[in-house]
Amino acid sequence: xxxxxxxxxxxxxxxxxxxxxxxxxxxxxxxxxxxxxxxxxxxxxxxxxxxxxxxxxxxxxxxxxxxxxxxxxxxxxxxxxxxxxxxxxxxxxxxxxxxxxxxxxxxxxxxxxxxxxxxxxxxxxxxxxxxxxxxxxxxxxxxxxxxxxxxxxxxxxxxxxxxxxxxxxxxxxxxxxxxxxxxxxxxxxxxxxxxxxxxxxxxxxxxxxxxxxxxxxxxxxxxxxxxxxxxxxxxxxxxxxxxxxxxxxxxxxxxxxxxxxxxxxxxxxxxxxxxxxxxxxxxxxxxxxxxxxxxxxxxxxxxxxxxxxxxxxxxx
Numbered sequence: 001x002x003x004x005x006x007x008x009x010x011x012x013x014x015x016x017x018x019x020x021x022x023x024x025x026x027x028x029x030x031x032x033x034x035x036x037x038x039x040x041x042x043x044x045x046x047x048x049x050x051x052x053x054x055x056x057x058x059x060x061x062x063x064x065x066x067x068x069x070x071x072x073x074x075x076x077x078x079x080x081x082x083x084x085x086x087x088x089x090x091x092x093x094x095x096x097x098x099x100x101x102x103x104x105x106x107x108x109x110x111x112x113x114x115x116x117x118x119x120x121x122x123x124x125x126x127x128x129x130x131x132x133x134x135x136x137x138x139x140x141x142x143x144x145x146x147x148x149x150x151x152x153x154x155x156x157x158x159x160x161x162x163x164x165x166x167x168x169x170x171x172x173x174x175x176x177x178x179x180x181x182x183x184x185x186x187x188x189x190x191x192x193x194x195x196x197x198x199x200x201x202x203x204x205x206x207x208x209x210x211x212x213x214x215x216x217x218x219x220x221x222x223x224x225x226x227x228x229x230x231x232x233x234x235x236x237x238x239x240x241x242x243x244x245x246x247x248x249x250x251x252x253x254x255x256x257x258x259x260x261x262x263x264x265x266x267x268x269x270x271x272x273x274x275x276x277x278x279x280x281x282x283x284x285x286x287x288x289x290x291x292x293x294x295x296x297x298x299x300x301x302x303x304x305x306x307x308x309x310x311x312x313x314x315x316x
Contacts, residue, residue: 119181129189132300133230138165145180195295196227197306206311214316222259226295231255233297240291261310270315286311
């Protein structure tokens with residue numbers, strides 16, 4: 001009976017040995033105290049007792065229980081270890097933080113520089129533009145040039161072909177815009193100076209102590225010169241007892257008028273004049289008669305008035 005118990009224990013130990021070998025084959029030598037299987041999946045005590053009964057029965061019947069280990073267990077275990085090592089390596093690589101790869105440096109193409117040839121202004125700086133009059137613009141360049149009112153850049157005031165000049169009008173613009181090629185330039189427009197009237201005595205007869213009206217009415221007594229940028233725009237009028245010849249232009253283009261006294265055709269008319277204006281005398285007791293010239297710019301309405309005086313003592 002004792003021998004039978006010893007044999008039973010031996011069989012149990014052999015079964016446990018086979019179990020341990022199997023676990024080693026599956027898990028390797030790295031054993032720990034963790035449970036091989038969960039408690040729910042473990043074999044209950046009653047099942048174990050039943051298994052022991054079966055084993056005892058088999059032993060009684062002198063059945064041999066083969067205790068053979070899997071001959072390929074070591075090879076399979078090594079293969080599993082290699083696979084596990086490879087998987088662990090891949091897992092470690094996956095867990096490592098990804099290195100930020102800087103975006104590729106894209107080299108921007110160098111900007112294309114279009115060389116632009118700067119043209120010289122086709123309007124000379126010596127050209128002057130005046131307000132409220134006609135002007136002449138001369139294009140000394142090789143491209144057309146256009147002049148614009150700064151308040152209206154859609155319609156040009158004039159277009160000047162290359163190497164030509166054009167006459168055009170301006171009103172009260174202070175500036176004009178010059179466009180030529182792809183360039184533009186601001187040109188100033190200036191107001192004209194008012195007309196200048198100059199009256200010069202043309203005889204010495206009025207320097208004498210006795211001055212006769214009849215003598216003054218036979219000669220040119222004064223020259224009246226009117227200087228202006230645009231004399232053709234002037235309207236010249238005069239008042240007083242005078243007769244005027246002209247105008248004619250001198251070498252400077254100024255307007256010149258010749259003035260002669262026209263007071264009385266005879267002595268009786270002179271007496272009639274004395275009855276009205278005999279009180280008009282200077283400090284020396286000479287009679288005097290005034291005359292005036294007025295020059296008006298018909299476009300800008302600028303006007304100038306200037307006068308002078310005849311002196312005389314008797315009709316003849």
